[in-house]
Amino acid sequence: MSVTPRRRLHLAAHFPGVNNTTVWSDPRSGSQIDFASFTHLARTAERGRFDFFFLAEGLRLRELKGRVHDLDVAGRPESLTVLSALAAVTRRLGLAGTVNTTFNEPYELARRLATLDHLSEGRAAWNVVTTSDAFTGENFRRGGFLDRADRYKRAAEFVRLSRELWDSWSPDAVAADQEAGVFVRHGGIGAVEHHGEHFTVTGRFTVPRSPQGRPVIIQAGDSDEGREFAAATADVVFSRHSTLEAGRAFQTDVKRRLARHGRRPHQLKIMPGVTYALGDTEEDAAERAAEIRRQQVGPRTAIAFLEQVWGRDMSAHDPEGPLPDVEPDLSGEVSQGRVPLADRAATAAAWRALAEEKGLTIRELVIEVTGRQTFVGTPESVARQMIAHVEAGAADGFVLVPHLTPGGLDEFVDRVVPLLQERGAFRSEYGGETLHDHLELT
Amino acid sequence: MTLHLAVALDGAGWHPAAWRRPPATPSALFTARYWAALAGESEYGLLDFITIEDGFGLQSTRADGPDERADQVRGRLDAVLTASRIAPLTSRIGLIPTATTTHTEPFHVAMGIATLDHVSGGRAGWRPQVSARRSEARHFGRREFPPLDPVHRADDPHTRALFEEAADAVEAARRLWDSWEDDAEIRDLATGRFLDRDKIHHIDFAGRFFSVKGPAITPRPPQGQPVVAALAHSRLPYEFAAAAADLVFVTPHSADEARAVVAEVRELSADLKIFADLVVFLGDGAAARKARLDELDGAELASDAAIFTGTASELAELLLDWRRAGVQGFRLRPGALPYDLEQITRGVTAELRRRGAFRTRYEAATLRGLLGLPRPASRYASGHLEVR
Structure with missing residues (x-):
């Protein structure tokens, strides 16, 4: 007996992070920096037909009492550089990088994101974050501290300006017509004139319009400003509301805001970050969950x-x-x-x-x-919980946060994904080519 | 000893009309498969490395600002990301993207190059480049630059400051690459420590243009220090290269000029590897091919580097002649891609090999290894010894 769900869910894989959620004391724990670990995680996600692979950002090592925190996994690559390499070892998986708007300039970052979209044939996503502080700013020339309201204003203008840059080449600007001797169509590269509160940028962009036009925009902030920013700008919200009740309240609030910006509910996907522990029986899963938490702490x-x-x-x-x-x-x-x-x-x-x-x-x-797993149970019960979550309007999908590098996603993809697929709750094959397609934003 | 041979990749090649004639594939210039094919061909030829050009402005025939020409290639992808995209598809060839020091954050650039080194298993380099143009400064809106003075460019205070800033950016990057000692990650179960915090260091770089506290967020790159390469045409950039780089690309136009340039660079540095740049059109009909492209473009090709037209055998002779003048390697700029690249990887390498002057297989797994550069210990390691 099975009922076809009304809604299909979306899945993303978070590369295990650099805090105590990621267990390094386990003998199966591998390198957090070798490219082979990234390849394994990303290919596992693609084997599971996930929407995208997600990298967080940390621009300063954590310090405790003035010294580098030494208990947790530390050391990560520059996000967009490693995502570009991952584009070579995957074919359909979306590639999402978290990049700060406080410690970057729009012209440069827009170029890098457009490049990633070209080099991945339309699979790039940008998680726009504004979190910043004077401590992190010590690594940057323009690393000043901004209060929350200013950070969002700067972020909003940053994204607006990036869009002006991405849109400045017409879709057919590159003619590359050998016979006629026309490489760029006349008027194909528009002038950008931006005079804003935070940025003054004039001139021409150097990257042709990318396969998706622009990368998929992800947003993770939870404050009122963050939610409004998401409703106005984002395609995906990486939310922290993983319980059923909190998820429903959040989803209702954020989706309600969309109309104000002339957008429809399916144009913004809400995907809470979730952890999980699987077992052959419920008792076994509960014991594994407890063991993981002992390892984490x-x-x-x-x-x-x-x-x-x-x-x-x-x-x-x-x-x-x-x-x-x-x-x-x-x-x-x-x-x-x-x-x-x-x-x-x-x-x-x-x-x-x-x-x-x-x-x-x-x-x-x-x-x-700390750190109780969101979903604990047998593969059957975890699949059921996830479907129920989406059916109840608490999420459009999930960003899975494994606790082990690089094998932490294997069991989920081997045992839970097939059940989600059997129940019609998740794709069995990619339907489109770009991340925009996978997320069904149009 | 093997002569070092590299190629500089940019667009459809270094002739502005190169895109206009087959076998050029101008509609593919912004695709990964185009760059992967060029890198693969370069590796097939056992070349030391490829460089990838970049910049913050559209290509232009004007000294500063766009020119509205429709008949030449316009647009470029970010070079560091392009290098990273092809890293997993190659296994031995070095990858040296250009990244500008003028408008970028030194911390981000250094982490990008460190990441390229991790992703490629120790094959990364970086060509730092300054951006003096007013039009490019206006893409950032943070600094107002004076108009370019093409005559006194090398000596004006504006250019001097840009090179000073570039040297600071390289110094900050080098400290960041060393800020994690090689054995900083300990995974010590007994004490619960992942890191040995005594082996991770603040770099406390403070200069006239920026400061960086550190440490890096990325563990030490496989090479320890990725290779830094600089293009230099005159005294000021020679000084920058001598102070900051492992490798310098110079542009003599004859063997005698090469001898003079080598002498000048050697006064500044005994260790810097000296490569000469040459734009090359190869094959039996090379001169005619170039003439046809000049005609299509409406102007004779002008270049900072010497322009060579001739056969692979003739080029091999010239390279060996210049080597006798003290040049240790060459960065060839193919006039048209992929044609002139294939002439290099299949023709020139074979001619050099016949003269006992080029490798028959890759002799090292890292770019530093191919160039004969030692892997340095971290400057922060206690009692560190330079491994020579």
């Missing part, structure tokens, strides 16, 4: 998490012992290169209450409050 990682909230050195305390009777130092800033926790006093109080209620050690507490 080692003894020293537990202490490091505690220090982020407490704002003081906690290294003298036993991670396998109880939470010490120490108050947080609310003046201390111990971690840089991470989003600061909003209200440390409240978080500390909540953690203490939870630890006392359940009798948890420091490490058990941190395992309890």
Whole structure:
């Protein structure tokens, strides 16, 4: 018995990141920088007929107490450069890179993105991020700090200007007519004149219009400004709302905003980032999920998490012992290169209450409050949960975040994807050539 | 000893009318398969490396700004991404894209080249290039540049500052490439540490134009230091090359000029590898082919580099003659692609081999290895020894 779902879902694969979600202590953990790891992940995603492969960005190594954080995986390639290489070892998979608008100039980045779209024959995507801080800015010549409202204004103008550049070559500008001796049609390369609040750019773009016209635009911000920016500009939202209730609320809110910008619901796909643990039985899956979380939160990682909230050195305390009777130092800033926790006093109080209620050690507490997998179960139950999520209007699809490099996607593609396909909830073959086609944006 | 041989790839070749006659495929210039085929052919010829041109302005017959000509190739893809796209399709040939230092972030450029080195397994290089043009500065809108002075260009303060900035960008990149020592990643289960933080370093670069704190986000490239190459026509860029680069492309027009240029460069650096650039039209009908292209373009080809027309055998003789003047290698600029490239990879290499002057197989797996450059230890490694 099976019911054909009304909606087909979209899938993307996140390359395992450089925080404690990615487990390196497992013997199966491979290199985070060898191109072979990227190739394996991307080809696995393509074998699973995924929409796209996704790379996050981090422009400064995290530091703790003024020193490089040494507990988690670190070291990543420049996103667009490695995506361009991946275009050579994949054929249909979309290639999405996260690139900051604060530490780049539109003319240069628009060129690089248009190039990636050419070299991948229409598979490029750009995750537009604005998160930035003075700490990261120390690596850049124009790395100043912008407050949130200004960051989004700059980002919006950045994307607008990029579009002007991408649109400045007419689709048929390159004639390449040997007989007539016409390489560029007269008037085919338009002049760009942009005079805005953040950018003044005049002249000609140097890259012909790319196969998709422009890369697919992804957006991940969650604030009111971020949601409005997504509704106005993005094709995909990489959302953090992975639970059913939060996903529905988010999807309703963002899709409601589309009409204001003259857009229809299918033109913006909402894809929350999700984690998963699979097993042959529900019990087996639950045990594997717990084991992964123990690997993600080692003894020293537990202490490091505690220090982020407490704002003081906690290294003298036993991670396998109880939470010490120490108050947080609310003046201390111990971690840089991470989003600061909003209200440390409240978080500390909540953690203490939870630890006392359940009798948890420091490490058990941190395992309890961080990184629970979104989907845990047998392949059948995970497929069912995902379909239900989409049917309920909580998402258009998912960005899967594996916990292992490079094999973390294998089991999902081998065991869950066929079930999604059998149930008509996911494509069995790529229908089109470009990422724009895969996402069914038209 | 093998003579070093490289090719410079750009558009349909270095003659502005090269795209107009078969076997040129002008409609494919912006596709990956076009670049992959050229790289594959170059590797088939066992060449040391290819370079890929780039810039922040449209090609133009004017010194500054677009010229509205419809009969020449206009438009270019980003060179670093193009090099990366062909890296997985090749296995031995070096890849040296051009990236501008003037309007870019040194941090991004350095990470892009480091990534190219990881992706290619140690075959990356970088040709830093300055952008003096006012029209290109206006694509960024951050700096107002003076009009170009074509006569005093090499000496004016504007150009001097651009080269100073380029030298800073290379220095920052080199420090970033060293900022992770080779054994910084330890994956030590006993202590729970992925990194040895004592082997990862802030670079604290602070110059007149920018500062970069570091460390790199990308682990040390396989070559340690990717190869830096500079094109230079006069004293100021020679000084830049001597201070910043591993390799310099020079443009003498005769063996005597080559001797003089080598002498001048050698005063500045004993180690810099010196390559001479030549635009080449090859084959039996080379002169006629070039004349026909000149006619189509309405002007005789002008170039900063010497222009050679002749047979593969004649070119081999010339290269060996210039080698005796102290040039260690050549970067040939094919007049028309793919024709003149194939003449190089199939003809010139065979002629050189007959004279015992060119390799019969790749003797190293990295670009530094092919060029005979040692893999340097990180400058931040304690008690580091230069491995010679």
